Amino acid sequence: MGRSLWPEPDAIRDIRRESAPIHSTPINGDGDFPRAKFGLPIIFHFRTDAHRAGDPTDNTLVIDKDRDRFASPIIVKAIAVSPTHSRPMALFLNTGGVPETLTLTAKDRPDVLVKRGPRPVLSEFLAFAAQEWKGTEVKL
Numbered sequence: 001m002g003r004s005l006w007p008e009p010d011a012i013r014d015i016r017r018e019s020a021p022i023h024s025t026p027i028n029g030d031g032d033f034p035r036a037k038f039g040l041p042i043i044f045h046f047r048t049d050a051h052r053a054g055d056p057t058d059n060t061l062v063i064d065k066d067r068d069r070f071a072s073p074i075i076v077k078a079i080a081v082s083p084t085h086s087r088p089m090a091l092f093l094n095t096g097g098v099p100e101t102l103t104l105t106a107k108d109r110p111d112v113l114v115k116r117g118p119r120p121v122l123s124e125f126l127a128f129a130a131q132e133w134k135g136t137e138v139k140l
Helices: 008-016 034-038 121-133
Strands: 042-044 059-062 074-080 086-092 101-106 109-115
Touching (some): 008 042, 034 121
């Protein structure tokens, strides 16, 4: 709960030059959009209550104006191992990956080209899953 620690909301506030007073100081200023590697489109919804007045309207991250979809390269599934137990599984597909440059769109705002960024979120997720799920990595 609370403010996102991902960099995208602060990047959008900076790009759109719109920010609620409570969010005027960025907490993550690298300006990248690393979650694009998990699949597109991503809709960034900013709360509109009085406490956050001034934040941007909804923004959507897409590949470009002609291509708005990029399927996630990760499939997460619970696998039944008995009638009462299951184990988590994450399957990482070998895809071409999302381009480095993406398009940020918003109603009544100009489209803006943005950078996906270098953060290795897929590797971070794999490390988290291996630690939290106490699993084994199997490469096919």
